[in-house]
Every structure is written in structure tokens, then in C-alpha cells.
Amino acid sequence: MKKEVSVCWFRRDLRIEDNAALFHALKGSHPVLVLFIFDKNILEKLSDKQDARLTFIYRTLEDLNQRLISHHSAILIKYNTPEKAWAQVLEEYDVQAVFTNHDYEPYARERDNSLAEYLASEGITFKTFKDQVIFEKNEILKSDGQPYTIFTPYFRLWQQKLNEFYAKSYPVGKYLKKLLRTQSFSFPGLLEMGFELSDQKFPTRSFEHKLDAYEKKRDFPAEDATTHIGLHLRFGTVSIRHAVKNAIDHKAEKWLSELAWRDFYMMILWHFPYVAKNSFKPAYDHIAWRNNESDFNAWCAGKTGYPLIDAGMRQLNQTGYMHNRVRMVAASFLTKHLLVDWRWGEAYFAEKLLDYEMASNVGGWQWACGCGNDAAPYFRVFNPELQAKKFDPENRYIYKWAPEYKEQKHIQPIVEHAFARERVLKVFKAALNEQPL
Numbered sequence: 001m002k003k004e005v006s007v008c009w010f011r012r013d014l015r016i017e018d019n020a021a022l023f024h025a026l027k028g029s030h031p032v033l034v035l036f037i038f039d040k041n042i043l044e045k046l047s048d049k050q051d052a053r054l055t056f057i058y059r060t061l062e063d064l065n066q067r068l069i070s071h072h073s074a075i076l077i078k079y080n081t082p083e084k085a086w087a088q089v090l091e092e093y094d095v096q097a098v099f100t101n102h103d104y105e106p107y108a109r110e111r112d113n114s115l116a117e118y119l120a121s122e123g124i125t126f127k128t129f130k131d132q133v134i135f136e137k138n139e140i141l142k143s144d145g146q147p148y149t150i151f152t153p154y155f156r157l158w159q160q161k162l163n164e165f166y167a168k169s170y171p172v173g174k175y176l177k178k179l180l181r182t183q184s185f186s187f188p189g190l191l192e193m194g195f196e197l198s199d200q201k202f203p204t205r206s207f208e209h210k211l212d213a214y215e216k217k218r219d220f221p222a223e224d225a226t227t228h229i230g231l232h233l234r235f236g237t238v239s240i241r242h243a244v245k246n247a248i249d250h251k252a253e254k255w256l257s258e259l260a261w262r263d264f265y266m267m268i269l270w271h272f273p274y275v276a277k278n279s280f281k282p283a284y285d286h287i288a289w290r291n292n293e294s295d296f297n298a299w300c301a302g303k304t305g306y307p308l309i310d311a312g313m314r315q316l317n318q319t320g321y322m323h324n325r326v327r328m329v330a331a332s333f334l335t336k337h338l339l340v341d342w343r344w345g346e347a348y349f350a351e352k353l354l355d356y357e358m359a360s361n362v363g364g365w366q367w368a369c370g371c372g373n374d375a376a377p378y379f380r381v382f383n384p385e386l387q388a389k390k391f392d393p394e395n396r397y398i399y400k401w402a403p404e405y406k407e408q409k410h411i412q413p414i415v416e417h418a419f420a421r422e423r424v425l426k427v428f429k430a431a432l433n434e435q436p437l
């Protein structure tokens with residue numbers, strides 16, 4: 001006879017503490033089986049067979065499993081499409097209810113809607129919860145009921161509501177006795193899934209000690225003044241409520257605003273899902289991009305002849321991380337100096353960034369290009385040399401990641417700044433004059 005269970009499906013929330021779906025599942029009336037699915041639909045699109053993010057997920061799941069074993073339980077891991085994986089779970093268990101946390105990306109919404117229909121046809125309830133943001137969907141709206149598309153007034157209301165909504169964690173620990181008692185399950189190996197372990201080093205979950213430096217030195221890439229918790233927020237190994245509470249306790253106002261930008265971009269993606277592939281301002285989809293492949297390849301490899309850009313791209317290629325100030329300048333350079341479609345750059349970052357998150361990445365690229373909802377104006381063209389002088393005045397960052405510049409050899413830039421600026425203004429103006437903004 002099959003065991004009656006509730007299933008808590010982990011996705012982007014790989015932690016036991018302060019996990020909304022797990023908390024609600026454990027408070028229910030059935031023992032809770034924890035499930036994770038390595039989704040074939042996603043994995044088959046990954047070109048790098050040593051994708052470091054998969055290693056991170058795998059190692060995290062091993063740790064989670066050890067934690068669950070200490071509570072006489074275990075995590076069930078499937079490697080399949082969600083449809084087939086769930087069919088297997090329903091064959092093995094008498095599932096009464098499924099609990100999971102919201103995901104706002106278009107593929108995830110489609111997947112969850114299909115699953116909700118399937119489970120309903122089997123008489124199983126499907127309950128989803130807010131977990132990876134502080135405010136979501138329709139929780140922060142303008143007085144006319146429309147979503148904000150400009151960050152500043154959104155953030156004002158976000159802060160106001162935050163004061164009313166204390167960022168309290170879910171006390172999951174109290175209810176762990178409700179986990180399903182079971183033997184450990186066998187893990188599908190990464191090799192079985194066609195991948196290899198990466199030797200990439202990952203940042204720790206500890207960020208509190210970085211908050212003072214962040215407020216003062218976040219714009220200087222040579223300083224170790226950023227928190228590096230993007231990866232942990234992306235996969236939910238650190239709770240957003242824990243992050244926000246620390247920002248408040250440390251009076252880290254700038255960092256708090258960055259966490260709010262993350263909520264903002266998730267909300268934008270929810271209300272305007274077309275931004276995943278198209279410009280928020282449709283007129284910008286008429287730009288006559290050059291899309292020169294050798295220019296794009298030079299940018300990817302960090303061989304543009306602009307020291308700050310090259311250092312940033314090398315840092316990204318070697319570590320899966322790029323300093324935020326440099327991300328902005330690199331994105332502006334690709335779209336404006338080289339006139340390469342922002343989607344090319346967004347896809348490259350999606351492949352390389354450990355902390356890749358669709359909402360923030362798309363939002364950042366559209367901001368840099370000028371086509372986003374609250375973007376830098378198209379005529380603002382960063383000068384990479386001035387940015388380097390201002391934010392890396394001693395070339396410490398540049399020499400670390402692009403050491404050839406230390407030798408004072410003249411490296412010919414692939415495009416001259418003044419020429420590129422004039423060209424992009426003409427091209428953007430032509431596209432925007434032809435189409436209503």
C-alpha cells in the first residue's frame with residue numbers, strides 16, 4: 001500500500017530554514033516528502049558540460065540530504081521532465097497535496113500551470129507560496145492599480161510597506177518531526193545526466209561582515225566590497241528575509257535598495273513577461289543592430305582594447321562573476337559602442353554568470369541599452385576609459401584580470417569612442433524617430 005504524503009517540491013529554495021513552502025507543508029496533516037527534479041527541459045539547453053551552477057546545486061542537495069537524514073528523512077531526486085517525474089512520484093506515493101514556492105519566469109509559470117491542471121485532474125491540491133522576494137506580483141501597485149515601471153516611487157512604497165511587514169522568518173525547525181521517515185534515496189549522478197563536476201570555487205553564504213564596506217566602496221571593483229550572495233539568492237541557499245533583516249540591522253540602505261531592485265525586476269517580469277525576449281519599449285526592437293560576430297567574439301573574450309571591459313569579461317569567464325559597476329559598462333559597450341543586440345549579451349551572461357537570474361539580468365541589459373522600463377537614456381554612452389579612471393584609478397582591478405595592460409603595450413581598441421558614440425546616436429535616433437516611443 002502506498003504511503004499517504006504531502007510533497008514539498010524544492011526548486012529555487014535550497015534550504016530548510018525559513019522556507020515558506022516547507023513551513024506550510026509541515027504544518028499540514030500528512031508526512032512531508034521533500035522532492036527535487038533535475039529538469040531535462042532546462043539541462044538539455046546547457047552547452048557547458050561542466051556548468052558550475054549544476055555542481056553548486058548538486059553539492060547543496062548533498063548537504064540538504066545529510067540534514068534530512070539527521071531527522072530520519074531524505075530528499076527524493078528525479079532526473080526527468082517535470083511531467084514524467086511527477087507521474088513517477090504519483091506511482092510511488094499516495095500524494096495528498098503538493099507545496100512549492102512561486103517562480104516568476106515564463107517557463108516556470110507555464111510548467112506550474114500545467115502541473116496544477118494535472119494534479120487537479122488527480123484530485124491533488126497544489127499550493128504555492130511567496131518565498132524568493134519580499135513583495136511580489138500585485139503587492140506594490142500605483143494608486144490606479146497599475147504596476148510601477150519606475151523604480152524610485154516603487155521603492156518608496158516598498159520601504160513603507162516593509163516597515164509594516166516585518167521581514168520575519170518561517171520557524172520551520174519547530175515542525176521537522178512531520179518530515180516523512182524514510183531511508184536515503186539514491187542520487188542520480190551528474191555523469192548520468194551528461195555533466196561533470198566543476199572545480200569552480202563558490203562564495204560562502206556569509207555576507208554580514210561585508211555590509212559596511214558595501215555602503216562605501218561598492219563601485220570600486222578592486223575592493224572586495226560586494227556581498228557575493230547573488231548565487232545564494234538565486235538558488236535560495238540564503239533567504240531574502242534574512243538578507244533584508246541584516247540590511248535593516250546594519251543600516252545598509254544602499255544594499256537594501258539593491259535587494260528592492262531585485263523584487264522590482266521580478267515584478268516587471270511577472271506583469272510584462274514579453275521583456276524576457278523583447279524590449280520593454282517596443283520602438284527599440286526596430287534598431288538596426290550591426291551584430292558583427294567578430295566584434296561580439298572579441299567582447300566575449302575580453303579583447304576589445306578597452307582595459308576595464310577586458311578585465312571584466314576575463315573575470316566573468318574565469319570566475320562566473322563580474323563586478324556590478326563593470327557589468328553596466330560592459331553591457332553599455334556591447335550595445336552602444338559595438339551596436340550588438342542586447343539579447344546577445346544577455347544570453348552570454350546567462351551562460352556564464354553563477355548568479356544568473358532572468359529578471360535582474362534582462363532588466364540590467366535593457367537598462368544599459370536604454371530600452372528598459374526605467375532605463376538610462378539611449379544617448380547616455382559610458383566612456384570606458386573615464387569609468388576606469390574614476391572607479392579603478394590605480395588599475396588594480398585591470399592589472400589583476402588583464403595583466404597585459406601593465407606592460408604598457410599599446411593595444412588597439414576595436415572601435416574609437418567618439419566615433420562609436422556618434423554612430424550609436426544616429427542609429428538609435430533613426431529607429432526611435434520612425435516608431436512611436
